Amino acid sequence: MRFLVTNDDGIYAEGLIQLASSLTDIGDVTVVAPENERSATGHAITMHFPLRVRKVKLPGLDIDAYAVDGTPADCVKLGIDKLLEEQPDFVFSGINRGSNLGTDVLYSGTVAAAIEGCIMGVRSAAFSLLLGDEMDYAYSGKVAKEVAKIISSNDLPPNTLINVNIPNVSEEQIQGMKVTRLGRRRYSKNYEKREDPRGRTYYWLAGRLIEEESGTDYDINAVNDNYVSITPLHFDLTNYNMIETLKSWGFEKETISKAK
Ligand code: MN
Numbered sequence: 001m002r003f004l005v006t007n008d009d010g011i012y013a014e015g016l017i018q019l020a021s022s023l024t025d026i027g028d029v030t031v032v033a034p035e036n037e038r039s040a041t042g043h044a045i046t047m048h049f050p051l052r053v054r055k056v057k058l059p060g061l062d063i064d065a066y067a068v069d070g071t072p073a074d075c076v077k078l079g080i081d082k083l084l085e086e087q088p089d090f091v092f093s094g095i096n097r098g099s100n101l102g103t104d105v106l107y108s109g110t111v112a113a114a115i116e117g118c119i120m121g122v123r124s125a126a127f128s129l130l131l132g133d134e135m136d137y138a139y140s141g142k143v144a145k146e147v148a149k150i151i152s153s154n155d156l157p158p159n160t161l162i163n164v165n166i167p168n169v170s171e172e173q174i175q176g177m178k179v180t181r182l183g184r185r186r187y188s189k190n191y192e193k194r195e196d197p198r199g200r201t202y203y204w205l206a207g208r209l210i211e212e213e214s215g216t217d218y219d220i221n222a223v224n225d226n227y228v229s230i231t232p233l234h235f236d237l238t239n240y241n242m243i244e245t246l247k248s249w250g251f252e253k254e255t256i257s258k259a260k
Contacts, residue, residue: 001027001152004088004117006075007096008109010037011067015095015129015137017058022141023092024063026148030088031058031065032079034109038071039096043112046070051078072113080120090148091117094127095140099165101128101219102183102212105233114161115235123151125162130223132168139174140166143228146177159236165219165229178227183218186210 003023007016011033023029035054051074054067066083068075076091093113100108110126117124125147129140143166151162167174188210191203212220222229 001090001148002084002086002088003027003029003148004076004079004084004091004122005029005031006033006072006079006091006093006113008034008038008041008072008093008113009097010034011056011058011065013037013097014135015097015127015140017061018137018141019092019095019127019144020058020061020063020065022145023148024061026145027089029063030079030084031063032068032075032083033065034072034075035067035069038109039098040107041071041109041112042107043073043115044071044109045073045077053078053083072109073116076113076116076120080117080122088122089152091120091122091124092127092144092148093117093124094129094164095137095144095166096126096128097135098131099128099223100126100163101165101223101229102185104185105163105182111161111163111233114163115233118159118161118235121158123156123161125151125164127164127166129166130168135168139171143177147230160232160234163219163229163231163233165223165231167223167226167228169226173226174228175226176228177230178222178225180219180222180229180231181217182231182233183215183220184213185220186212 005020051070056067058065093110096110105111114124114126187207192206219229
């Protein structure tokens with residue numbers, strides 16, 4: 001099994017080093033990851049600047065590792081297109097420092113990297129460890145190996161990735177894995193209004209979580225109940241239920257011309 005490992009916390013992040021290290025037990029690993037932290041950059045790609053690549057040595061690991069001065073999605077695209085000798089069997093992203101649950105997956109660079117892997121025809125998964133006083137990624141590394149084993153022996157359809165969130169509790173407290181759907185998270189008082197030393201106003205995103213949609217099959221509930229949450233995601237955003245409805249609204253009958 002050949003793995004491309006990436007993340008959005010930056011190439012020297014502890015979670016990435018653990019993920020790469022765990023996966024070397026079961027396959028060949030190449031790391032292509034952002035030089036600097038690029039959390040919450042979503043699926044951004046770099047178009048108007050060149051990308052510079054630097055080969056680096058990761059602590060305790062004897063594997064090829066490339067630091068790219070771009071986004072997580074850049075790393076996957078460039079890695080598969082140019083840096084890796086062969087197409088990888090898997091793109092694994094993470095282990096992110098903090099959860100990627102519910103609607104937050106849309107902002108996530110970690111998840112975007114896995115989506116990019118899917119777009120490029122590679123089976124992909126994203127891994128995130130919930131924030132806690134201590135961040136010990138060892139158990140999450142074991143989870144990643146288990147996920148690799150399960151998806152390699154089953155038929156993961158193209159365009160589908162696995163989003164994994166791991167509760168930040170001791171291994172003994174973990175209740176197991178649970179297959180879930182995305183929940184919904186809402187934040188209030190998103191921005192703090194402040195003043196800079198020259199008296200000018202600025203705003204800083206603070207984001208206090210006020211509401212989480214509840215239901216036993218949601219990812220958010222699973223991790224709250226100390227389950228490892230496993231969510232299948234796809235990125236066809238089409239709302240199929242609305243196709244016939246929109247036709248009935250007359251969109252296809254309207255002719256928009258200069259005369260109108
Ligand atoms: Mn991150």
